[in-house]
Amino acid sequence: MSTHASIEKAGEKAGERRASRVTGALEALGRASLRMTPQRIAIVRAFVDDDGHPTAQQIFERLHRAMPTTSFATVYNTLAALERAGSCRTLRIAGATDDGTARFDPNVAPHDHAVCDRCGAVRDVPAPAQGEPAAPLDDGFEVRSVERVYRGLCERCRKGAHRRPPSRAR
Amino acid sequence: MSTHASIEKAGEKAGERRASRVTGALEALGRASLRMTPQRIAIVRAFVDDDGHPTAQQIFERLHRAMPTTSFATVYNTLAALERAGSCRTLRIAGATDDGTARFDPNVAPHDHAVCDRCGAVRDVPAPAQGEPAAPLDDGFEVRSVERVYRGLCERCRKGAHRRPPSRAR
DNA sequence: TTCGTAACCAAGAACGATTCTAAACATCGC
DNA sequence: GCGATGTTTAGAATCGTTCTTGGTTACGAA
Numbered sequence: 001m002s003t004h005a006s007i008e009k010a011g012e013k014a015g016e017r018r019a020s021r022v023t024g025a026l027e028a029l030g031r032a033s034l035r036m037t038p039q040r041i042a043i044v045r046a047f048v049d050d051d052g053h054p055t056a057q058q059i060f061e062r063l064h065r066a067m068p069t070t071s072f073a074t075v076y077n078t079l080a081a082l083e084r085a086g087s088c089r090t091l092r093i094a095g096a097t098d099d100g101t102a103r104f105d106p107n108v109a110p111h112d113h114a115v116c117d118r119c120g121a122v123r124d125v126p127a128p129a130q131g132e133p134a135a136p137l138d139d140g141f142e143v144r145s146v147e148r149v150y151r152g153l154c155e156r157c158r159k160g161a162h163r164r165p166p167s168r169a170r
Numbered sequence: 171m172s173t174h175a176s177i178e179k180a181g182e183k184a185g186e187r188r189a190s191r192v193t194g195a196l197e198a199l200g201r202a203s204l205r206m207t208p209q210r211i212a213i214v215r216a217f218v219d220d221d222g223h224p225t226a227q228q229i230f231e232r233l234h235r236a237m238p239t240t241s242f243a244t245v246y247n248t249l250a251a252l253e254r255a256g257s258c259r260t261l262r263i264a265g266a267t268d269d270g271t272a273r274f275d276p277n278v279a280p281h282d283h284a285v286c287d288r289c290g291a292v293r294d295v296p297a298p299a300q301g302e303p304a305a306p307l308d309d310g311f312e313v314r315s316v317e318r319v320y321r322g323l324c325e326r327c328r329k330g331a332h333r334r335p336p337s338r339a340r
Numbered sequence: 341t342t343c344g345t346a347a348c349c350a351a352g353a354a355c356g357a358t359t360c361t362a363a364a365c366a367t368c369g370c
Numbered sequence: 371g372c373g374a375t376g377t378t379t380a381g382a383a384t385c386g387t388t389c390t391t392g393g394t395t396a397c398g399a400a
Contacts, residue, residue, distance in 0.1 A: 035375095037366075037367075037376095037378080039377080055357090056357080057356095057357085069379075070379085071381090072379095072380090073380080073381095074377080074378055074379075076357095077359095078377095091264065092262050092264040093262070094262040099260075099262065099272075100271075100357075100386075101356085102269075102358085114307060114313070116311070125307060139293075141295075142322045143322045144323070148319075149316070149317045149318075150307065150316055151316075151317070152313045153312045204347085204348095205396070205397095207347095207348070207349080239349090240349085241351060243349080243352090243387090244348090244349060244350075246388070247348085247388095270386075271385090
């Protein structure tokens, strides 16, 4: 279940949140009149289970252990369906991984992201407190939402316990 | 920093800024002990001349008119060289164009971006005034920089004069 | 000037991520 | 259970990007 080490502490709470996210996502599928299939259930489980903003590849690998016949297209299709149903967001953060690779975020509540320059980990950050009335910009641009990406070093990497260099080479 | 239609007004100024960006970028190449070649000069010109955050494809097309033998690899190589020399930034903004496509920004001063949800245009936005002392996040993440992406509608699209639908299909 | 070396370029192959296609299959309302 | 319709599969296709190869050019030293 848990992903990172630090999660153990929050155990119960996180467990509950996840369970509700799983049911929430499945309900959203229903609401969007999309069918409930074993593949979709499995993908929702594997996906929602991961706060680390997995790539399609990562979700596919996890899934493949349980359902070895599942195809890549199904992962993409399901994620697209979830996104349409409002239970998933696609993230593209330059420099996080190899660049240009999509990451998927099961947390659709407004929030920001912190990206570690060294290990590439992406973490959720609560959005700044205020409702931010979002005044139009000087040139008349009507702001509907603001996304922030914090770049820097995660605590682990600051302490030298980083997983691996960011590997820019292909 | 003005970008589109509004630029006419700033005519002179923009011309100067561009000229200085061109020389600045070329000097930076020199400083990084990279050679000054016709291809590079042409790419710098085509690139710096465009505040619209062009893709490699767009730069290539513009270039191709002037130097029909230039290859795609040269465009990428040169942009990478410019980036190393500190005269270019790579942007990846989900939903801006086809998604996952890199855009290149000749403006390396700290600033944010506004993306129009309808026409996909990306525009520079001056970064918020304060120096933002960048306190570490709750979990010990050391913030080194913040990037903001404003999403919404540009003035043109608000007024119904949009270029084209965002075209999510490939 | 002539060489040698290193940087550069063009062309196209290779690559990885994502999407499409066609046919088989499963789901759900009846 | 039946059938219409939505899904899955497997693999091919596509797109953006990078790598490779082989030839070219710039430039400092002799």
